[in-house]
Amino acid sequence: MKLKSLHNNESFVVGYSFQCPGCDCLHIFYVRGNVTWTFDGNIELPTFDPSLRLDWKEDDKPQCCHLTLTKGKIKYHSDSTLKMSGQILDLLDHPSP
Numbered sequence: 001m002k003l004k005s006l007h008n009n010e011s012f013v014v015g016y017s018f019q020c021p022g023c024d025c026l027h028i029f030y031v032r033g034n035v036t037w038t039f040d041g042n043i044e045l046p047t048f049d050p051s052l053r054l055d056w057k058e059d060d061k062p063q064c065c066h067l068t069l070t071k072g073k074i075k076y077h078s079d080s081t082l083k084m085s086g087q088i089l090d091l092l093d094h095p096s097p
């Protein structure tokens with residue numbers, strides 16, 4: 001399993017988490033709430049639209065993870081500060097059962 005669904009108190013699916021190999025942690029595509037992505041419903045080879053961008057600072061230096069998930073493949077945009085910037089990687093198995 002590559003995606004894990006997240007639920008709210010009424011058991012609606014609010015988003016899907018996945019392991020980001022670039023950041024080595026989980027990111028979430030939300031499908032309910034203020035900021036949402038469209039999901040094609042394919043759990044094995046998911047496509048979310050539009051891209052996901054996270055910005056943070058590490059030792060005062062701006063960091064960026066900017067990716068698009070299409071048909072189960074993560075494309076890291078060239079503005080990412082990660083070492084796999086510009087690469088396309090397969091989605092990993094989700095780390096939590």
Ligand SMILES: [Zn+2]
Pocket residue numbers: 020021022023024027065
């Ligand atoms: Zn990331």
